[in-house]
Amino acid sequence: MELARAATRGRLTVEQTLADRPSMALALKVVLSSGPAAVLALLAPLGGRRAVAMSAAALFTFTLLVGIGTPLYGAVLFHLPLIDHFRVPNRILLFAVFAVAILSALGLDALGAQPVRRVLPAIVLLATAVAFRAGGAMDAWTGAILAAPILLSLLPAGRLRAAGAWVLLGLVVAGRFAQRGNTVMIPEHNPDSFFDPPAVVGFLRQHVGAERVLLIPDWSHRFPMTDKVGSIFGFATVQDYEPLAPRAYHDLLAPLDDVNVDAPLFWGRFYPGPDHPGWRLLDRLAVRWVVAASGRGWRPRAQHYPLVYDDGSFQVYENPRALPRASLVPLAEVVADEDEARARVHAPDFDPRARVVVDRPLQWGTSEEREGVAPSAAVERITADEVVVRVSTPRPAILVLADLYWPGWRARVDGRERPIARANVLLRAVAVEAGVHLVEFRYAPWSVRIGAATSATTALVLVV
Incomplete structure (x- = not known):
């Protein structure tokens, strides 16, 4: 939730939140995979003004699916209210599928209203699309369902064609519910x-x-x-x-x-x-x-x-080579640029036990050393929003926690606030002085605090 919130309010870019971009290929896949429906949708303008709104919705949706290559995507994603709920491409597809379905219905009506000789090329194109789809990994039932709109288009407009359309819809629904669902993880289907x-x-x-x-x-x-x-x-x-x-x-x-x-x-x-x-x-x-x-x-x-x-x-x-969840590193190398830092930690000669790459300078309260103190970092408690580490070090060092660096995490060393640096591109690092310390990481973003305050205020108002 925090990732989606940050992504849609400008603190992160689309590139930082999506592992892959929406693309024109995804938009075209929606149209081409629907086969006959896409052909019928192209005939929708024959139906007049009724198709204008759905055509605009389809065009808008497919433009969004092209992704961040268009200025529209960023403007809509970051500034249009509620659109952030559809930031994942497969959610945007809901609009595309709905628009194509409505346009297909309008196209079917337009097809039936025209003389046969005028719509014969469209019928041939529709039949070709059905054959193309049915020629793949598709059973006879699906092929018959896809071919049915051609037969409906040849019926005279009126009750007969409407009845045929309802029968077709019923068969599609029945066929869908007749398919075996995924029952693997449902208790009723397993001991x-x-x-x-x-x-x-x-x-x-x-x-x-x-x-x-x-x-x-x-x-x-x-x-x-x-x-x-x-x-x-x-x-x-x-x-x-x-x-x-x-x-x-x-x-x-x-x-x-x-x-x-x-x-x-x-x-x-x-x-x-x-x-x-x-x-x-x-x-x-x-x-x-x-x-x-x-x-x-x-x-x-x-x-x-x-x-x-x-x-x-x-x-x-x-795996004996694995570093512990929390470890002490003696030296820090400041590299502010993320790409340069990533190249540094990917380098074959980089030793994470001897050096840590951080995005900002670290500061220690004192540079004094302590004799007789053995270096160690032991995780005493760990939950989804809290990590507590007991640290012992004879000299100033950097505590590296192998957990995701993310806005909202705060650190305290012996009860005092301490800034968290971004370590090795992805992890968290805190400077600790010589001696024995208790380091606490807690997730406390402002959004949670504001939400808690709002909820408390609302509850108080309701009580009063």
């Missing part, structure tokens, strides 16, 4: 045991801690170990199925694009092999555990990923 956590979940809950898990699923037996396994069973993962993934996340993990199953989009579903070069980046995101389904054949070399669990269905491997 209770289907939703029980597998044995591997118990192992993960005992050992994962604050570090993250990467899942290599078996697509033929996905449930209950899905891409949402972290949300379902309560441990941290580096994957998810989330269309609102920030573009900065995609850009940082660009070396994993060849194992991204949603490419060119980026929804967080990537499955690298044990020798994939993208593991250098996953190491920095505290990915210490790999859960591989037996059917996937994920077979690493033992010295790189020791096998720590095997129940026949899943194997768990430990």
